[in-house]
Amino acid sequence: MSDRHVIGGGGSYPKRPLKGAIVRRTGIVTVGARKAAPPPRGQGAGVIGAEPDHRDFGFRPGAWLTTRVIVALSLAAVLAAAAGGSWWVFRSSYFEIQNVTVEGTQRVNPDALVERAGLTGESMFNADLGGAQVALSAVPLVKEVHIQRHWPDSVTIAVVERQGWGVWEQSGVRYVVDRDGIVLGEWEMPPGSPVIKSSALGSRRPGDRVDYQAVDAAAEIYASLPKELGTRVTEVAFLPGKGVRVTTESGQVALLGDSSSIAYKLASWAAVERKAAERGIVYNTIDLRFGNRPVVQ
Numbered sequence: 001m002s003d004r005h006v007i008g009g010g011g012s013y014p015k016r017p018l019k020g021a022i023v024r025r026t027g028i029v030t031v032g033a034r035k036a037a038p039p040p041r042g043q044g045a046g047v048i049g050a051e052p053d054h055r056d057f058g059f060r061p062g063a064w065l066t067t068r069v070i071v072a073l074s075l076a077a078v079l080a081a082a083a084g085g086s087w088w089v090f091r092s093s094y095f096e097i098q099n100v101t102v103e104g105t106q107r108v109n110p111d112a113l114v115e116r117a118g119l120t121g122e123s124m125f126n127a128d129l130g131g132a133q134v135a136l137s138a139v140p141l142v143k144e145v146h147i148q149r150h151w152p153d154s155v156t157i158a159v160v161e162r163q164g165w166g167v168w169e170q171s172g173v174r175y176v177v178d179r180d181g182i183v184l185g186e187w188e189m190p191p192g193s194p195v196i197k198s199s200a201l202g203s204r205r206p207g208d209r210v211d212y213q214a215v216d217a218a219a220e221i222y223a224s225l226p227k228e229l230g231t232r233v234t235e236v237a238f239l240p241g242k243g244v245r246v247t248t249e250s251g252q253v254a255l256l257g258d259s260s261s262i263a264y265k266l267a268s269w270a271a272v273e274r275k276a277a278e279r280g281i282v283y284n285t286i287d288l289r290f291g292n293r294p295v296v297q
Contacts, residue, residue, distance in 0.1 A: 095123060095124045095125065095153065097120055097154070098153040099155070101157065108161060113136055113139070114157070136159070140162070140182065140184060140206035142160075143161060144159070144160035145157065162178040164187075165178050166218070167189055169198065173204070175204050177215065181215040182207065183210065196215065196236050217236070217244055217256075228270040229270055231248045254286045256288050272294050281296070
């Protein structure tokens with residue numbers, strides 16, 4: 001059978017497909033023509049492997065890249081603006097500490113505390129409140145310090161001062177100490193305050209700490225003796241070779257030795273006092289340094 005040819009366009013060509021070509025049957029495709037007839041809308045291209053027609057889908061090559069660049073540039077601009085605004089806020093004088101208020105002081109000069117803290121003019125964001133707290137805690141009369149920010153430009157320093165508990169007498173000088181044995185200064189304490197007389201030499205200055213064991217012993221004696229003997233303590237002394245010496249308002253003197261077992265020694269003293277009262281014995285001095293063998297004179 002002879003092949004039929006179509007004449008026209010650029011010449012004659014066989015109607016059936018050429019060897020090796022792949023042709024879709026959904027469209028009219030001619031091989032060798034100057035211009036192939038387009039396939040109906042919605043159908044694929046005639047020859048598989050040919051470049052697709054993007055106009056069918058409204059798609060432009062490279063459009064996705066342009067959109068992504070615009071988004072990236074916009075985001076970068078926003079971040080830059082935010083960073084610039086944050087830097088302005090961080091460095092702005094609007095957030096510098098202008099007002100420092102001190103609360104809770106009685107004996108400590110509040111202006112001296114403000115100067116020692118060194119917070120005025122610092123940024124509210126990075127002011128060293130911890131360092132200021134350490135510096136203020138080193139002041140002898142200061143027991144506790146709490147520092148708090150108040151936006152946009154204020155700070156409050158709340159102070160708890162050490163309270164005088166008793167008197168530590170050394171080398172003829174009477175120093176006020178708190179319950180922890182910290183020397184606070186020199187001023188008159190109320191009548192009836194504990195008095196501890198030390199045999200140590202030299203002077204003391206505010207912030208020094210005296211013998212805390214002596215302070216603990218004296219505190220126990222002042223608290224317990226009135227309950228045990230019904231009399232008040234006027235002085236507790238620490239003497240070389242004799243240890244603790246207690247003097248009462250009735251004029252009695254007791255030698256307790258070291259500052260250990262204070263409760264036991266006071267109980268022994270109370271027992272001796274009851275027996276002495278029963279037998280009508282009057283004594284001025286009692287020596288309790290030898291445990292369960294008290295000696296009275």
